[in-house]
Amino acid sequence: MHMNSAPHLLIEDRAEYERILDDALRTAHDRPDLAAVGERLNAEQLRTMALNATALITSAAAAEYDHFVKVREELRSPSASSVGGADPVVAMGGGVSESGAGFGAVLTVLAPVLAGTAALIFLIVGYVLKMLNPEPSFAETLLAVGWFFGALTAAGILAAAIGLLITALRNSKTQVPAEEAGGELPDEVARAREAWRHALLERGVVPFLRAALSDPSADPASTTPPRRVNRMPKIGYSGPDFSSPSEGSSSTSRPTFTSPDFTSPDFGGPEHLPE
Template sequence: MQMNSAPHLLTEDRPEYERLLDDALRHAHERPELAAVGERLNAAQLRTMALAAVALITATAAPEYEQYVKTRDEARAPARDTASGTAPDGLIQSGAGIGAVVTVLTPMLAGTAAAIFLLVGYLLKMLEPPPAFAGPMVDAGWFFAAVTAAAIFVAAIGLLIAALRNGSTSLSAREAREQLPDDVARAKDAWRQALLERGIVPFLRDALAEPAGPAVPAPHRPTGRLPKIGYSRPDFAGPDEGPAAAPRPTYSSPDFTSPDFGGPEHEPD
C-alpha cells in the first residue's frame, strides 16, 4: 500500500477518527468487503487493531488532512487576532474583579458590624441608667443590618446575571464549533471521505482476509531414512576410495647361514 508522510494526528482530531471507525464497523454489513465481520474477528477486535494502527491508517489520507488542518488554522487566525487585540480590556476585567470582591466582602463586614453594634448597644441599654451613646449604637447596628441585607440581595442578583451570561456564552461557543465555515467543512469532509475509503475500510478488509495462522502439518510416520535436520553425517570412504595410506615400515628377516658356510671361528671339528 502506497503511503505518504503524514502529519501527526492532532489530539483534537482523534475523537473524529474514532467516530469514523465506529461508524464503519457499525455499518460493515452494508459493504460486501466487510461482510465477514464477526466470523473470525469481531468488531471489538477490529477496533482495537485499527486504533493500534492509527498512524498507518491516517497516512493514507495525508494530503487531505494537511489541507484540512491548514484551512482550519487559517479560519482560527482572525479569532486569535481579535482575542489578542482585547488586551486593553484587562482594565475592565480587573474592575469587574474588584466589584466581585466588594460584593462578597460587603455583606460579611456589614453583618459583623451590625452584630457588634446591636449586641453592645442592647447590653448598654440594660444598665441603669443607660449611657447616652447606647441608643446611637443600636441605630448603627440596625443600619449595618440593612446594609447587609441590601448587599446580599445585590450579590444574588449579580450571581444570577453572571450565570445567565456564562450560559449563553457557552451555548454560542458550542454552536460555533458545530457550524464550521464552508471551506473548513469541505476540507473536513474530504479528509473524512479519504480516510474512510483509502484507510479504514482497506485496513479492515485486509485484517479480515488474513489467515488465522500458518497451517500446522499433520504428524507422519518416520521413514527408513533419517530426516535431514541441517547436519551431514561424516563421509566414510572404503579402503579403495580413501586417501593413500602412509607407508608402513618394512622389516627384513635376519640372514641365517648354514654351519658349513660359517666363518673360520665355526670350523668343523
C-alpha cells in the same frame, strides 16, 4: 485497551477516531468488501487491530486533518472574534479596563461580606446590651450602626447581582467557540471536520479492515498491521554465516612437528679412549 499515540491525531480527536471506527464496524455488513466480518475475525478483534494501527490509518487522511485543525485553531484564537479595524483599540481598551474591573469585582464581593459581618456583630451586641438593667445609653447607637451595615449589605448584594448580569451579557458575544464541544460548529469548521471524517473512513479505516479480513496471516493479538496496508518497507537483517572448520581441513592445514632425535654420547673410562 491501549491506543497508540498517533503523530497525526491530537488527544481531543481520538474519541472521534474511535467513533468513526465503531460506525464502520457496525455497518460493515452493508459493504460487500467488509461482509466477511465475523467469519475469521470478529468486530472486537478488528477494532483492537485498528486501534493498534492508529498512526497508520490516520496518516491516510493527514491533509484533511491538518486543514481541520488549522480552521479550528483560527476559530479559537482571540483574533477570530474581532471585526473591523477598531477591534485592536477595543482589545487594548479592554486590557486597560481589566485591572479596574478586577478590583471592582473584588470590592463587589468583599463589601457585602464585610458589611454583613459588621452588621451581625453590632446588632448582637446592641440587643444584648438592651437586655441589661439599667440599659446602657449606647445600646441604641450600636443597633443603629448595625442596621446601617445591614443596609450596606443589601446594597452590596444587589450591586453584585447587577455586575454578574452585565458580565454574562458581555461574555455572551464570545460564546461561539465555547459551544464547539456540545453545540453546532460554525460552517467552515463543520465542513473541514466532515471532510476529514469522510477521508479517514474511506481512505484509512475501510481499507485497513478490508486488508485485515483478506490477509490470512493477520493476528488480532499482534500490534503489527496487516501486510497489505503496511506502507513502510520491512527491512530484514540476517546474521552472517559462520561455519566451524571441519576436522579434515584442520588436520591437513595444521603443521606437523617431529621431535629431534637425541642420542646420548658414549662415555667411558680412560681405557676406552680411541687408539
